[in-house]
Amino acid sequence: xxTKYHSYKLGNLARGCELCVHGRKSVLFITGxxxxxxxxxxxxxxxxxxxxxxxxxxxxxxxxxxLQEVKLCSSKGVGITGGDPLVRLERCVTFIKLLKKSFGKxxxxxxxxxxxxxxxxxxxxxxxxxLDEIRFHPELDNYKKWSNILLAKNFWWDVGVExxxxxxxxxxxxxxxxxxxxxxxxxxxxxxxxSDTNAQNLVKMGFKPKDNVSxxxxxxxxxxxxxxxxxxxxxKNVHYCTTRLKDRVQLRKRILLRxxxxxxxxxxxxxxxxxxxxxxxxxxxxxxxSILKIKFNVPxxxxxxxxxxxxxxxxxxxxxxxxxxxxxxxxxxSLVEDYPTWDCLEVFENPL
Numbered sequence: 001x002x003t004k005y006h007s008y009k010l011g012n013l014a015r016g017c018e019l020c021v022h023g024r025k026s027v028l029f030i031t032g033x034x035x036x037x038x039x040x041x042x043x044x045x046x047x048x049x050x051x052x053x054x055x056x057x058x059x060x061x062x063x064x065x066x067l068q069e070v071k072l073c074s075s076k077g078v079g080i081t082g083g084d085p086l087v088r089l090e091r092c093v094t095f096i097k098l099l100k101k102s103f104g105k106x107x108x109x110x111x112x113x114x115x116x117x118x119x120x121x122x123x124x125x126x127x128x129x130x131l132d133e134i135r136f137h138p139e140l141d142n143y144k145k146w147s148n149i150l151l152a153k154n155f156w157w158d159v160g161v162e163x164x165x166x167x168x169x170x171x172x173x174x175x176x177x178x179x180x181x182x183x184x185x186x187x188x189x190x191x192x193x194x195s196d197t198n199a200q201n202l203v204k205m206g207f208k209p210k211d212n213v214s215x216x217x218x219x220x221x222x223x224x225x226x227x228x229x230x231x232x233x234x235x236k237n238v239h240y241c242t243t244r245l246k247d248r249v250q251l252r253k254r255i256l257l258r259x260x261x262x263x264x265x266x267x268x269x270x271x272x273x274x275x276x277x278x279x280x281x282x283x284x285x286x287x288x289x290s291i292l293k294i295k296f297n298v299p300x301x302x303x304x305x306x307x308x309x310x311x312x313x314x315x316x317x318x319x320x321x322x323x324x325x326x327x328x329x330x331x332x333x334s335l336v337e338d339y340p341t342w343d344c345l346e347v348f349e350n351p352l
Contacts, residue, residue, distance in 0.1 A: 006244040010228055011237035014160055014186040016110035016133050019077045021245065023253025025108075026075040028066070029054040030092055034084040035116045036139075040164055040202065042195035043083070051088070056254070058342035066095065067102050069342065074257045077108030077132075086117040089125060096129040108132050112162065115145040123151055133158040135188065140172035146179055153183065162188040165227065165240070167207070167219035173227055177234060186237040189227055192220040193243045216243045259340035266302045266315035274337045274347055278319025279311045281332040288312045288331060296322055308344070323352040 002008050005021045019025045032047040047054065053061045055069040070078065078099055085092050096109055110133035111126065118136070126134065134157060136149050152159045161184050163173065180187065193215040194202055202217065210218040224240040231238045256273035263269050268276040282288050285305045289312055292298040296318075304313050316335050319326075323333045337347040 005249045007242050008225060008228055008240040009238065010231055010235070011186075013239050014110075014133060014135075014158060014188070014237065015108055016077065016079060016135075016158075017188070017239055017241070019075075019108055020079070020250050021253075023250060023255075023257050024074070024076040025250075026056050026070050026073050026078050026254070027054075028078045028080045028095060029082065030080050030085045030095070031083045031088045033087045034082055034114070035087070036084065036114050039205070040166070040192060040198050042193055042198055044195075045197055047083075048197060049083075053091075056341065063095075063098055067098070070099070070103070072258050072261045073254055074261060075254075076106075077110070080109065080111040082112070084114055084117060085111055086113050086122055089122055093125055093129040096126070096131055100130040105130070110135060110158075112137060114139070115148040118145075118148040118151060120151050120154065123155060127155040127157060131157060133160065135160045135162045137162055138176060140166065140169050140176060143175070143179070146176065149180060149183060158185045160184055160186040160188060162190065164190045164192045165220045165224035166192055167217065167223055170223055170226065173223075174230055177227065177231060181234045184235065186239070187231065187235050189224045189238065189240045191224060191240070191242045192217040193246075214243060215247070255340060262340050264301075264304060264313070266304075266313065266318070268316065269340075270337065273340060275340050276316055276335070276337050278314045278316045279306075279309075279334045279336045279349075280314065280319065280326055281311045281334070282330070283310070285310070285312050291329065292318070292322075296325070306344075309346075319352065327352075 029047060030053060032043060032050040032052055052059060055066045058065060058069050080092060099107055099109060109131055111131055112135045114137045134152055138146050138161060161180050194209055194217060207217045210216045228238055228240050252273060259269045259273040259275060263275060266277055270276055280288050289303050292303055293300060298314060298318055302314050302318060306313050319333050319335060326333050333352050335350040339345040
């Protein structure tokens with residue numbers, strides 16, 4: 001059946017997915033290191049093959065930063081990804097224990113990993129640390145390590161397999177489905193997507209976008225829906241996750257939750273979760289604040305300094321009302337819209 005999240009399912013969603021589609025999962029990128037070199041890997045250049053840690057858009061290895069970001073997003077769980085998290089197993093264990101201790105046993109944690117480094121000892125450490133759900137990324141063209149999936153059934157957690165729907169790989173995907181029948185709790189099928197880092201590889205292999213506005217690859221959705229049908233009577237819970245779900249549902253909802261938590265008194269939160277505000281630019285930001293407070297009686301709660309972009313932030317109404325006076329004083333004024341994320345990316349600027 002079609003879901004209200006622009007995806008399709010057979011049975012029920014995995015618990016990690018249930019939280020994800022409501023924007024309640026933060027993403028803990030544990031490392032960009034990985035023994036695999038998948039041609040369809042969408043990871044950005046700033047992360048790929050680099051031993052870096054991110055919590056959502058925030059680069060950090062600091063425990064306090066990670067906990068703060070999870071709180072700011074009102075998350076009820078975390079998905080641990082990479083790279084291959086098993087390359088930094090002890091780091092995974094440390095953060096799983098930290099999150100469980102800080103947010104309680106019900107805080108849901110799932111982890112993605114290929115099969116290359118999987119063994120009983122590593123799985124035991126993850127399970128004992130408190131991992132709730134493990135998701136394997138098996139190679140469709142290499143069945144030799146598929147048996148590593150069976151090791152996860154020695155523990156009382158949810159076990160799943162997650163694969164991209166790669167046009168031309170229907171036979172291999174069905175063989176995998178037959179192999180994991182009765183073994184896993186769920187199967188996730190992802191729409192194959194084009195990113196900045198994999199575009200060259202995919203184009204060389206003949207893959208094309210399905211239309212002018214989507215990151216999805218042509219033919220991927222048709223294959224995914226066919227595989228979903230094939231799973232009937234074989235795997236109880238299957239989910240086809242579209243690129244639209246990831247961008248327009250999961251990410252948007254997480255951003256909306258964060259926006260409500262980080263918005264200042266002068267911010268307006270848009271339907272998309274962006275922060276609409278006014279900005280005054282000048283070399284001496286402290287002077288700008290003093291002028292706005294003393295000369296124009298703008299309350300302190302409606303002012304803050306943004307040193308990263310050399311501006312003072314205030315409400316759109318204040319900037320619109322005082323634009324002529326501020327420009328006469330030599331200041332540049334704009335209406336801006338920013339992401340509420342740690343990096344505070346600017347969506348647009350409208351100079352007045």
